[in-house]
Amino acid sequence: MYVAVKGGERAIDNAHAWLAEERRGDLGVAEMSLEQIREQLSLAVNRVMAEGSLYDADLAALAIKQSRGDLIEAIFLIRAYRTTLPRFGASLPVETEEMACDRRISATFKDLPGGQILGPTFDYTHRLLDFKLAAEGQGGAAAEAPASGAPLPHVTEFLNKEGLIQQEVASDETPPDLTREPLEFPANRPLRLQSLTRGDEGFVLSMAYSTQRGYARNHAFVGELRIGRCAVEMEVPELGFAVEIGEIELTECETVNQFQGSKTEPAQFTRGYGLVFGQAERKAISMALVDRALRWEELGEDNVGSPAQDEEFVLSHADNIQATGFLEHIKLPHYVDFQSELELVRKLRAEATEAMSEAAE
C-alpha cells in the first residue's frame, strides 16, 4: 500500500544547499576546473565514460565534479543524460586493427611484428608513494624515438594462419541493443559483450578473478592488449556514404585460452574478447576472461556450475546503476511497509503467547 506523505521540502532544500557547500570544500583551496579533471584524472574520466556508456570526456569530468568524485554517482549522471540524446544512428564497427597504438603488448609472443610497446603504464613501477608529486615537482617530458609506422597486426592472426585458434566469423548482423530492449535470457554473445563493456569494473574483475582461482578455469593468456585511438565512421544518410565523425580511445584485450577440445570442437585455442572505452586495461582483461567463461555452451564445455558461467547471474548483476538503484532505495522511507511488518510480528507473538497459555491451562 502506498500512502502519500508530504513534508520535508525545507529539509531537502537545505540538505542540497549544504551538499553544494561541502562539494566546494575549503574556500581557501582553489576550485578545480573541468579541464583539470579531464586532463589530470583521466582514468577516472575513462571509467565514467565506459560504465556511463557515453564517450564524452567533458561531460564525464563535469559528472565527477558534481558527484564529488563518487564515480558510481557520476556514472548515474551520465546514464541519465545519455537517455536525453536523440540517437542519430550506429557507427560502422571500429577497426581496431588500424588503431594508432600508445600501448601494445603480448604475453604469448615475445617477437611479434611491430614489437612490444609499453606505453604510459603503471607496470614495473614500484608502487611506492612519490612524495615529489606532493611537493608539486611534477615534470619530465616523455622520451621520443623515430616511429616506424609499421602495421601492428593482431596476434591472433598468426595462430589463425595455422588453424590453431577458433576463428571469428565476420558478419554484418545488427546486434541487439540493451539500451533499447530489456535484457532477456538466453542472451547471445553480442549482448553479453555490450553488458560487460558497460558493467561495473569491480564486479567484472571479481568474476574474472573467480575463473582464475578455479571456478570455471579456462587458462587465459593475454594474447594481446592494445590501447590507442580509433576513428569512428558512420554512414551519413544525407550524403549516402560513410564519413569519420570522431575518434575515440579504446582498450582491446584478446585472450588465448587453452582448450582440450570437446564433444563438438577439435583441440585448439579459443578466444575471449574485451573492448572498453578509454584506457582501461584491467577492465578489458577482465571482460575477456568473463566473455570466455560465458561461452561454455557454444564451445561444448561442461557447465560446472560456476558463477562466471551463469550468464543470468553475471549480466543481471554487472550493471552498477541498476544495482545501486535497487540497493539504495531501501534507505528511502518504507514507513508503511515496515508498519505492516511490525503489526504482523506483534500478531504472531500474541498468538504464540495465547497458544502457550492455553496449553498450560
Next chain:
Amino acid sequence: MSLLAKASAAHLAQLMGPLDSPAFDWLRTPETGGVMVRGRMGGAGAPFNLGEITVTRCALTLRAGGAVGHAYVQGRDKTHAQQAALVDALMQTDAAATIRTTVLEPLQKAAKDRNDSRARKAAATKVDFFTMVRGED
C-alpha cells in the same frame, strides 16, 4: 569532413576567424545527439554495441550560389558544427582553394603533429629484447 569532425573546435574557430563568414540559411539547425559505436567480437567477428559518443550535426545552404554544407562533428559544440558545415559548403565554391590552404591544411598538419608526437613517444617505449649469454660452450 573527417578532418573537421575530429578537429579541435577552438582551432577551427581560430582558423575561420579572419575569413568573411558567408551568409547562409539553415537546412537543419545544429542538434546534439548520440551515435552508437560498434565493435567486432575478436576484432574481426560479428558486431556488438560498445557505447555511444556525442555528435553534433547540422546542414546549411549558402545564400550566394546555394552550395549545401553538412557537418557531423564529435562532441556538443554547435559552433564547431556550424563552422564545419560552412567549410563543407565553401569547398564546393570558388573559395575552395583558399579554404584548403587556410583551414584544411593547418588542421591536417595539427592532426598529423598530434599523432606523430604520440607515435614517437610510443616508439620510445618499445622493448628491445636481448638474450643473456649463458656461457655453455
